[in-house]
Amino acid sequence: MGKIAPVLTVLCAIFTLWYLAAVWMNATWVYDQAARSGTTVTLAEVIPQTMAQDRPLLPPPHQVAQVLWDGVTGQAVTSKRSLVYHGYVTLRGTMMGFVLGIVLGVALAMAIVRFRVMEVSVMPWAIISQTIPIVALAPMILTVSNQIGIDNREVPKAIIAAYLSFFPVLVSMIKGLRSPDQMQLDLLSTYGASEPQTFFKLRLPASLPYFFASLKVAVAAALVGTIIGELPTGAVEGLGARMLIGSQFGEPLIMWAALFAAAILAGGLILIVGWIERLARARMGVPA
Amino acid sequence: MKDTSHTGQPVIEARGLNLTFQTGDGPVHALKDVDLTINKGDFVSFIGPSGCGKTTFLRCIAALEHPTGGTLTVNGLSPDEARKTRAYGYVFQAAGLYPWRTIAGNVKLPLEIMGFSKADQEDRVRKVLELVELSGFGGKFPWQLSGGMQQRASIARALAFDADILLMDEPFGALDEIVRDRLNEELLKLWARTSKTIGFVTHSIPEAVYLSTKIVVMSPRPGRITDVIDSPLPKDRPLEIRDSPEFIEIAHRVREGLRAGHLDD
Numbered sequence: 001m002g003k004i005a006p007v008l009t010v011l012c013a014i015f016t017l018w019y020l021a022a023v024w025m026n027a028t029w030v031y032d033q034a035a036r037s038g039t040t041v042t043l044a045e046v047i048p049q050t051m052a053q054d055r056p057l058l059p060p061p062h063q064v065a066q067v068l069w070d071g072v073t074g075q076a077v078t079s080k081r082s083l084v085y086h087g088y089v090t091l092r093g094t095m096m097g098f099v100l101g102i103v104l105g106v107a108l109a110m111a112i113v114r115f116r117v118m119e120v121s122v123m124p125w126a127i128i129s130q131t132i133p134i135v136a137l138a139p140m141i142l143t144v145s146n147q148i149g150i151d152n153r154e155v156p157k158a159i160i161a162a163y164l165s166f167f168p169v170l171v172s173m174i175k176g177l178r179s180p181d182q183m184q185l186d187l188l189s190t191y192g193a194s195e196p197q198t199f200f201k202l203r204l205p206a207s208l209p210y211f212f213a214s215l216k217v218a219v220a221a222a223l224v225g226t227i228i229g230e231l232p233t234g235a236v237e238g239l240g241a242r243m244l245i246g247s248q249f250g251e252p253l254i255m256w257a258a259l260f261a262a263a264i265l266a267g268g269l270i271l272i273v274g275w276i277e278r279l280a281r282a283r284m285g286v287p288a
Numbered sequence: 289m290k291d292t293s294h295t296g297q298p299v300i301e302a303r304g305l306n307l308t309f310q311t312g313d314g315p316v317h318a319l320k321d322v323d324l325t326i327n328k329g330d331f332v333s334f335i336g337p338s339g340c341g342k343t344t345f346l347r348c349i350a351a352l353e354h355p356t357g358g359t360l361t362v363n364g365l366s367p368d369e370a371r372k373t374r375a376y377g378y379v380f381q382a383a384g385l386y387p388w389r390t391i392a393g394n395v396k397l398p399l400e401i402m403g404f405s406k407a408d409q410e411d412r413v414r415k416v417l418e419l420v421e422l423s424g425f426g427g428k429f430p431w432q433l434s435g436g437m438q439q440r441a442s443i444a445r446a447l448a449f450d451a452d453i454l455l456m457d458e459p460f461g462a463l464d465e466i467v468r469d470r471l472n473e474e475l476l477k478l479w480a481r482t483s484k485t486i487g488f489v490t491h492s493i494p495e496a497v498y499l500s501t502k503i504v505v506m507s508p509r510p511g512r513i514t515d516v517i518d519s520p521l522p523k524d525r526p527l528e529i530r531d532s533p534e535f536i537e538i539a540h541r542v543r544e545g546l547r548a549g550h551l552d553d
């Protein structure tokens with residue numbers, strides 16, 4: 001109960017600002033039309049006309065909601081106009097990239113924690129990799145994978161998504177695998193524990209909280225990577241492609257609907273990751 | 289049943305033991321010419337100010353540090369070999385229980401690593417939890433237990449694989465006085481029941497005198513032994529013994545030994 005009031009207040013503020021901005025931005029078009037036909041319009045006449053344009057500069061919330069609803073429920077899910085279809089394509093790419101990113105991040109972290117020389121030789125490159133704008137890199141990855149004969153568009157998309165999502169996993173896992181203190185390592189040493197035993201009994205379980213914390217960042221990064229991977233492909237599938245089509249053909253409503261579909265998808269993914277995290281924490285005895 | 293006729297045989301022997309750490313400020317003599325014999329069934333306390341090498345000596349016995357000179361044997365073996373024969377259990381200052389394992393799971397940890405059978409594991413966990421009076425707490429997670437109970441669980445963990453030597457590094461240092469008294473009493477009972485050899489690091493004089501059959505007083509820079517006191521107190525020791533003249537006399541001698549070590553500075 002105590003949480004709902006502030007959430008609603010912020011939501012109301014956002015909607016109010018959004019409507020005001022929509023009136024202000026879309027009014028220009030109404031005044032231009034009026035000037036062209038030599039008539040004058042009053043403010044009371046302008047406002048309704050800013051709410052239902054075909055190509056608004058900024059569509060008001062209800063228009064976006066309507067297009068979004070139509071895109072989700074108004075089409076067969078196999079239709080090229082269905083947001084469920086495009087959302088599914090993007091989700092598939094995101095999941096592939098996410099899993100690839102996790103595998104890469106965890107494997108690199110294990111190697112870096114195990115071999116001191118890996119930290120010096122590999123870690124700087126991992127950091128540099130994140131400073132290169134992915135928008136600049138994405139077309140190259142697409143071209144290269146095409147050159148070496150990968151026709152499947154899913155692969156380069158997954159690589160771009162993994163490129164963004166492995167880093168948070170890598171950083172967290174290095175910290176997590178190193179989190180056991182000297183006393184805990186000494187204890188295992190008094191048992192004569194082998195290195196694999198130390199890893200599986202101590203380092204790995206100790207790193208899990210760090211791992212789950214990184215997953216939320218990684219899954220969002222994978223989604224962003226996938227959408228960016230869909231932008232320059234001339235792709236016809238995926239939410240990124242929808243956004244591009246909307247922008248290129250001057251259909252802002254399509255763009256906004258795809259944008260919100262992506263946001264909802266991201267929210268859902270983060271909820272699922274959070275739910276898995278809670279399950280794991282409960283199993284590991286963390287107080288609720 | 290253990291054969292108690294072997295009581296008194298030397299189990300830990302140090303001869304001219306030296307350990308020098310190379311640091312940026314030059315060598316640090318953590319241990320210098322340490323000679324000590326610990327017999328089977330002894331309860332030996334190491335007492336001294338910080339930097340006197342008491343913990344370092346215990347860590348040498350456990351093969352967590354390696355001496356740079358002299359000889360050290362555990363059951364006639366080198367510390368590294370002794371570890372492979374599961375000669376000792378080690379209890380640290382912090383309980384160091386894994387938060388993701390239950391109490392039973394934590395006690396099971398050394399057994400899993402050493403490859404005991406599943407049935408044997410269950411059996412041993414039940415027995416040692418009983419020994420430290422934690423029966424019924426096996427399914428709890430560490431955060432659900434008090435600090436004293438957590439430390440008892442860590443003692444159970446060190447006892448689980450039946451090591452004859454128990455090495456304890458200020459195990460009750462982080463606990464309050466009342467809990468500490470109770471655990472000291474329980475530790476004495478446990479020692480009487482199991483006839484283990486115990487090496488115990490502390491910086492509390494009453495704790496050292498109350499628990500030990502032999503008190504080793506150490507002093508720093510370089511870390512060395514200044515006095516070894518064989519306690520005349522009987523094996524059966526109620527808490528009230530701490531008010532007896534004998535107790536006060538030993539405590540006095542320990543204090544004198546500690547002071548003498550400091551005068552050398």
